[in-house]
Amino acid sequence: MAAIRSGWVAPLGPEVDAFETEMARRVGTRYALATSSGTAALHLALLAVGAGPGTVVVVPTLTFAATANAVVYTGAEPVFVDCEPATGNIDVPLLADLLDRLSATGRRVAAVVPVDMFGVCADYDALLPVCAAAGVPVVEDAAEALGATRRGRSAGAFGRAGVLSFNGNKVMTTSGGGMLLSDDGELVARCRYLATQARQPVLHYEHTDIGYNYRLSNLLAALGRAQLHRLDSMLSRRRALRERYTKLFAAVPGVRLLGDGDPTGNCWLTTIVVDPDRTGWTAARLGAHLNARDIEARPVWKPMHLQPVYRAADALLNGTAEHLFDNGLTLPSGSALGADQVDRVTTAIEEFLG
Numbered sequence: 001m002a003a004i005r006s007g008w009v010a011p012l013g014p015e016v017d018a019f020e021t022e023m024a025r026r027v028g029t030r031y032a033l034a035t036s037s038g039t040a041a042l043h044l045a046l047l048a049v050g051a052g053p054g055t056v057v058v059v060p061t062l063t064f065a066a067t068a069n070a071v072v073y074t075g076a077e078p079v080f081v082d083c084e085p086a087t088g089n090i091d092v093p094l095l096a097d098l099l100d101r102l103s104a105t106g107r108r109v110a111a112v113v114p115v116d117m118f119g120v121c122a123d124y125d126a127l128l129p130v131c132a133a134a135g136v137p138v139v140e141d142a143a144e145a146l147g148a149t150r151r152g153r154s155a156g157a158f159g160r161a162g163v164l165s166f167n168g169n170k171v172m173t174t175s176g177g178g179m180l181l182s183d184d185g186e187l188v189a190r191c192r193y194l195a196t197q198a199r200q201p202v203l204h205y206e207h208t209d210i211g212y213n214y215r216l217s218n219l220l221a222a223l224g225r226a227q228l229h230r231l232d233s234m235l236s237r238r239r240a241l242r243e244r245y246t247k248l249f250a251a252v253p254g255v256r257l258l259g260d261g262d263p264t265g266n267c268w269l270t271t272i273v274v275d276p277d278r279t280g281w282t283a284a285r286l287g288a289h290l291n292a293r294d295i296e297a298r299p300v301w302k303p304m305h306l307q308p309v310y311r312a313a314d315a316l317l318n319g320t321a322e323h324l325f326d327n328g329l330t331l332p333s334g335s336a337l338g339a340d341q342v343d344r345v346t347t348a349i350e351e352f353l354g
C-alpha cells in the first residue's frame, strides 16, 4: 500500500533498491539485481559470462525448460547432462566426463548451469572444483531453491552468479519476477545496464548495445519485500507438509521421497519416486486417483532431451532423468494449503494405498 500511495508505481523506485539489498543480505551475496522473471535473470547472467554464438552451455536435462531456453536466447547451444537418482540434481562425475569430451572436441564451454532441483542444492562440494579445473564459470539456477542451504551457504550464492524466481508457483512470489545474485560487482553492473535497455548515461537516448526491458517494477518489489518478511513461516509450513508425507509413505515399501534425507532443502515440492515392482502400482495410477478427486499431482519435469524442441541437442545420459520422469509424482506442496485441504489429500492417498 505504501508503494501505491507514494506514487512510485513503476518502473523503478525505492522498493526495488530495498528488495535487492534485503535479498542480497538474505542469500549472503554482495550484490543483487531484481528482474522481471527468473528466466530474464538467467539470460542476463549467461550473457555476462560470455555465452553466445559459437559456445555451448551445460544444462541438466532434468529441469524446467526456462534453464535451456535462456541458453538459446544468447545464441549458445545447450548440451544436456543427466542427474543422480537420490536428488535429481546434476550428476557431477558425468558432468566431469562431459567437460572432458567437450574440451577434447574443441568446443568452447561458456558456463555450467546446475539447477537446485525441487529446492535441494546440487552437490557443490564436488561440482565447483570440477568446473574450476575446467575453467568454466557456474551460473546457479536456484529458481526453486530460495531458503535451501548447503553447509551453511544459501542457494543462489554458489556460482559466479545465481538466479532466483518469484513466479507464482515458487516459495515466495512477486506475482512474477526474479533476482540475479553475485559477489561480482562488475558482472551485476553489466547485467543492470543490459536489463535497463542498455541506455548510456547521457541525457539524450544513446545506445551502443542491444538491451532488454528486464527490471522489476517498484510495486512488485514491494510485494516481494512483504513476502520475504514471511518467507520463514511459509517455508516451515512446507516443511510440516513434507513431514506429513514422510510419515504417510514411511510404511510403504517401494516408495521414497526425492531428495529426502537432506534436511537443508526448502521443501518446494514434495515428490515421491515409485518402484512399481515393489508397490504393485505406478506413480501414474496414484496421480490419476488424485486428479479424479480434483487434487493436483503431476510427473516431474519432462527431461529436455525428450522435448521435441531439443531433439537435436547433444546430451550425455545415464537413464536417471527418464527413470524419475516415468516413476516420480509431485504432490500438493504449497504453503497456502489449509489443514482441511491437507487432510483431504492425505485421506485420498490413504484410500488409494488401502
Ligand SMILES: *Cc1c(COP(=O)(O)O)cnc(C)c1O
Binding pocket: 037, 038, 039, 040, 063, 064, 066, 067, 115, 141, 143, 144, 164, 165, 166, 167, 176, 177, 178
Ligand atoms: C521457475 C523456474 C525458472 C523460471 O523462472 P521464471 O521466474 O518463471 O521465469 C527457471 N528455472 C527453474 C528450474 C524453474 O523452476
